[in-house]
Amino acid sequence: MLVRRAVTVLTVAVLAGCGTDSRTPEKVRPSPSGSAAPASAPASPPAPETPQELPLGGTKIFPAYRVVAYYGTAGNAALGVLGEGSADKMLPKLRAAAKPFAGGRKVQPAYELIASVAQAGPGKDGDYSRMIPMASIQRYVDQAKRHKVLVILDLQPGRGDFLPQARQLERFLVQPHVGLALDPEWRMPPGKVPGRTIGRVGSGEVNRVSDYVAGLVERHHLPEKLFVLHQFRASMLPDIGKIQKRPGLAMVQHVDGFGTRSEKNATWDRLRRPKQFHLGYKLFYDEDVKRYGAADLLKFVDVPELVSFQ
Template sequence: MRDERGPVVLLVLLAIVAVLVVAWGVGQEDARSLAGPRSSAVDPSPSGLDPVATPAPTRDSDPEDPPADPAALPGGGTNVFGGNHFLVAYYGTGQTASMGVLGESDPDTMDRRLRRAARPFARPGRPVRHVYELIATVADGHPGPDGDYSHDIPRSVVRTYLDAAHRHGALLLLDLQPGRSDFLEVARRWAWALRDPWVGLALDPEWRMGPRQVPARTIGQVHAAEVNRTSAWLARLTREAGLPEKLFVLHQFRADMVLGIGDVHRRPGLAMVQHVDGFGTRHQKRATYAAVARPRRFTMGFKLFYDEDIRRMTPRDVLALRPRVRLVSFQ
C-alpha cells in the first residue's frame, strides 16, 4: 500500500517556506520606510525633500503655487526688505472704487494690474514684492452706533483678499482709519488676520480724530506714544506666534500729523516704513517728501495717485528721490 504522507509533508514544508519569504520581505520594506525618504502621503514634494528646506518660489514662479514654507514671506526669506526687495502696492478698500484702485476690480484682475504697474520698478538684483493695502477700518462722516466715526469692513472681504494674496504671492497690508478710536484698540480687532505671516499693518493719522473732530472736515493726528503702543503690541504678537518680519507703515503728508515723530521706536520684528502721501504736481510732491521724510528712523515709502496727481511721476522719478524710496503705492 502506497504511503500518502510524503506529498502531504512536502506541501506543509513549501507553505512554511512561503510564509518565511513573505515575512522577510515585509521586514525589509519596514526597514526602508524607517531609513529612507518619507512617502508622498507624508511629503508631497516630488523630490522627496523636507518641505521646510525646499527653496521658496522666486518672483518668476507660478503665482498660483503655495509658499514652500508657510513661515516665510512671499518669494522666500523672513525680512520684508531682505534680499534688496522693493515693494509696490495697490491701495483701496474692497467692493468699491471710490477709495482707491484696489477695489476697482476683482482681486485677481487687480493683481494682474498691480504686476504690470510694479514691473518698471524691478532691477537686476532688486526683486519686487507685491502688496495689497486694504483699508480694513474706514473713517465715516457720521458717528455710527458706537460713536467712533469709523466702521470695519466685513471679515469675509478681508478673507477674500487674504486668499488672493496667498494665491498670487503678495503681502496683505491692513490699513486703519480709526476715526475717534485709538489705533491699538482698532488693531486688536484684526488680530485674527495679523496672525497670518503675510499680513502687516498700516496706520493713517489723517483719519485719527480727536474727541470733537469729524473725518474729512479736518486732518487728524497721532502722538508717538500711541504709535509705540500699537507697534509694541504687533511686535509681541509677531514674536509669540513665531512669524516672519511684518510690514508696519505710518502714513504722513504733514509734519503735524505725527506728534513727536522723533520718539517713535523701532521694533525688532517689524519693517517700519514712513509713507509720504501728498498729491499734486511733481514739484509739490518732492517738496512734501523733503519736508517730512525721516530716513534715519524709517524705511521710506511714497504714494502715486492715478487721478489727483498732476503729470504723475514716473518710476524713474520715484527711484531718483533721495532719501531712497523702498515702497511705492498707487491709489
C-alpha cells in the same frame, strides 16, 4: 508747500484716503452707518513650531524686496485703485505696474486694503469709523496667500484708538504675509469729524500698536512684518521722533500727497526721516500732475522701498 491726499466719499459714509494742505478739507455728509466691528476678536491660531517665511522667501522684507502696492478698499473704486475690481482682476494690473520698480531688488506686490473706514457720522459706538466685513478681508488675505502677495491692512479709526482696531484683526495679523498701516489723517481729536479735520496721532499710541504687532511676530515665529505710518503733514505725527523701532517690524514712513512734482518734492523733502524709517511714497493716478514713473523714483535721494498707487 505740503499737499494732502484727495478726499473721496464712501457710498455709505465718509471716505478713506486723502486730503490737501493748501485747501480747507471738504465737508462731507454724515452717514447713519455705525461700527460693524465685533466686540472682541476670535482667538488666533496656535503658533507654528518652525519660523515662517515671506511669500517670495526669506524672513526680511528690506533690503531684499521693493514692495509695490495697490491701495483701496473692497468693492469701492472711489477709495482707490484696489477697489476697481476683484483681487483676481486687479492682480495682473498690479504686477504690470510693479515690475518697473525693481531697481536691483525683487519686486513684491502688495494689497493695501483699507480695513476700517472713517465715517461722517458717529455710528452706534460714536467712533466715526466702520470696519469692513471680516469676510471681505478674509477674501483678500486668502487670495494674496495663494498668489504670494503681501497684504497691508489700513486703519482709519475716527475718534477711536488704533490699538483696539488692530486687535480685531489679529486673526489676519498672525499670518506671515499680512502687515498693518496706521493713517493719522483719520485719527480724530476729541469733538472733531473725519473729512472736516486733518487728524493726528501721538507716539505713545503708535508705540502701543507697534509693541502689540511685534509681540505677534515673536510669539508666532513670523517673518518681518510691514508697519506703515501715513503722513503728508508734520502735524499728523507731532512727536514722530519718539516713535520706537521694534524688532520684527519693517517700519515705514509713507509720505503721501498729490499735486505737481514740485509740490510733492516739497512734501518729500520736508517730512522724510530716512535715519528713523524705511521710506514709502504714494502715486496718484488721477490727482498727480505729470505723475512720476518708476525711472524717476529710482533716481530719488533715498529711493522709496514701498511704493503705492491710489
